Amino acid sequence: DAGVIQSPRHEVTEMGQEVTLRCKPISGHDYLFWYRQTMMRGLELLIYFNNNVPIDDSGMPEDRFSAKMPNASFSTLKIQPSEPRDSAVYFCASGELSQPQHFGDGTRLSIL
Amino acid sequence: AQSVTQLGSHVSVSEGALVLLRCNYSSSVPPYLFWYVQYPNQGLQLLLKYTSAATLVKGINGFEAEFKKSETSFHLTKPSAHMSDAAEYFCAVSEGNGGFKTIFGAGTRLFVKA
Numbered sequence: 485d486a487g488v489i490q491s492p493r494h495e496v497t498e499m500g501q502e503v504t505l506r507c508k509p510i511s512g513h514d515y516l517f518w519y520r521q522t523m524m525r526g527l528e529l530l531i532y533f534n535n536n537v538p539i540d541d542s543g544m545p546e547d548r549f550s551a552k553m554p555n556a557s558f559s560t561l562k563i564q565p566s567e568p569r570d571s572a573v574y575f576c577a578s579g580e581l582s583q584p585q586h587f588g589d590g591t592r593l594s595i596l
Numbered sequence: 597a598q599s600v601t602q603l604g605s606h607v608s609v610s611e612g613a614l615v616l617l618r619c620n621y622s623s624s625v626p627p628y629l630f631w632y633v634q635y636p637n638q639g640l641q642l643l644l645k646y647t648s649a650a651t652l653v654k655g656i657n658g659f660e661a662e663f664k665k666s667e668t669s670f671h672l673t674k675p676s677a678h679m680s681d682a683a684e685y686f687c688a689v690s691e692g693n694g695g696f697k698t699i700f701g702a703g704t705r706l707f708v709k710a
Contacts, residue, residue: 488639526700526702526703527640527686527700527703529697529698532697540697575639575640577639577640582628582647582690582691584630584632584642584645585640585642585698586642587632587639587640587641588639589637589638589639590637590638590639592637
């Protein structure tokens with residue numbers, strides 16, 4: 485089992501640029517979660533999907549953030565345009581109902 | 597609504613000493629409770645989980661946690677700390693019996709002194 489795979493591991497870009505983070509969940513998992521982790525706010529749930537359908541996006545901070553899951557093996561989190569305050573570590577996790585979530589190693593995003 | 601409170605953002609122990617990380621939760625339904633560990637530059641890894649079976653749950657790396665309904669607590673312990681235990685630990689709660697949204701605590705960073 486390869487685990488949850490996120491890419492890129494690190495991203496440095498200038499303010500105003502579009503950023504796309506990618507996630508491949510564990511095969512067979514019905515749920516996919518996107519989190520953001522910062523020193524100030526801790527671990528925040530941004531959005532989660534069930535069977536590729538967005539269920540709760542109440543944690544998405546602004547319209548600049550969007551997430552898609554076109555199929556069961558791939559999801560993206562997009563920020564457009566990016567701002568310095570978006571700098572954080574973004575985690576993707578997958579899981580099954582009432583079971584623990586499996587986390588990827590995260591994408592460390594720095595917006596200059 | 598569910599919530600999790602971890603008491604102490606930082607805990608420091610000596611190698612070989614008892615580790616105690618505190619977690620209190622609130623939930624309107626029987627909860628599922630989890631402890632995760634995060635090492636630097638890595639994602640969260642599951643240490644152990646409580647899902648309404650035995651109240652004393654044993655996890656990996658010698659950790660265990662006890663579910664106490666009367667105290668709404670789920671504290672994490674390890675009898676003897678090792679240097680490799682230095683990490684950040686997160687307590688989490690989700691709705692049992694079909695719940696899917698997990699609420700994470702703010703985390704407790706454990707330091708282990710030689």
